[in-house]
Amino acid sequence: MQAKLLRVLQEREVRRVGENLSRKVDVRVVAATNRELSEEVRLGHFRQDLFYRLRVIELRIPPLRERKEDILPLARMLLAEAGERLGRRVSSLSPDAADQLLRYPWPGNVRELGNAIERAVVLCEGPRVEREDLPEEVRAAPPSMVPSGNPRRLEDMEKEYILAVLAQNGGNRSRTAEQLDIGVATLYRKLKQYGHPEAAH
Numbered sequence: 001m002q003a004k005l006l007r008v009l010q011e012r013e014v015r016r017v018g019e020n021l022s023r024k025v026d027v028r029v030v031a032a033t034n035r036e037l038s039e040e041v042r043l044g045h046f047r048q049d050l051f052y053r054l055r056v057i058e059l060r061i062p063p064l065r066e067r068k069e070d071i072l073p074l075a076r077m078l079l080a081e082a083g084e085r086l087g088r089r090v091s092s093l094s095p096d097a098a099d100q101l102l103r104y105p106w107p108g109n110v111r112e113l114g115n116a117i118e119r120a121v122v123l124c125e126g127p128r129v130e131r132e133d134l135p136e137e138v139r140a141a142p143p144s145m146v147p148s149g150n151p152r153r154l155e156d157m158e159k160e161y162i163l164a165v166l167a168q169n170g171g172n173r174s175r176t177a178e179q180l181d182i183g184v185a186t187l188y189r190k191l192k193q194y195g196h197p198e199a200a201h
Contacts (some may be wrong), residue, residue: 006050029054034109064113066108070161071101071113072167078114079129082121088119096131098168127161159194162187166196 003061008014009029013022019179031054034187040046067186075093093101097120120133162180166187169175176186 002047002050006047007051008054009050040058064109068102069163069167070105072098072164074110074113075101075117078117078123082114082118086118086121088121089117089127089172090124092128093168095132095136095168097129100131100134100138100141102147104138118121159190162197163194163196 008025011022012026013024015022022027037046037051037055039049041051064074067125068129072093075098078089079093082088089171101113108115116135116138117129119135120129124130124133162176166173166176169179173184173191180187
């Protein structure tokens, strides 16, 4: 299959099953993988020529656990989609539920987050998702305070936490400052330092 795909990319033509004639095609190929293809090439599982043919423009998306600032915005989008699809009027996440989503490492990335949110929408009894509506493994996730691998800088952890609380409060700076026990001016200064769009408002 790799050889056939390589031919399509190089020759820009395909041959339908049962046909003897090749047909010209004008297509753009978008490929995605959760594997490290350079390692697959080294092991002989993936053709090197196909790897370089596909790797014209490479976009590397880190796993969800490395971009925690995306968890709550994604969760809210998935919540709206699931609510509409399932006909449930569930519009928000409780603070406890949001906090637990941030604590969980999400080994299954966005797909696992989507499944967790859909389950919560099905099970919740009110207008918002509560902590008990989340899957057991998400509810049981402890705070990630002990660094693994290279320790992160304290200011990076502070930034992540402040932005997470701000997102949890829907961008409300006054409530965020109150919960963090800092002044609104201090919060504004930090957001400006982070280049966050909320600092422009």
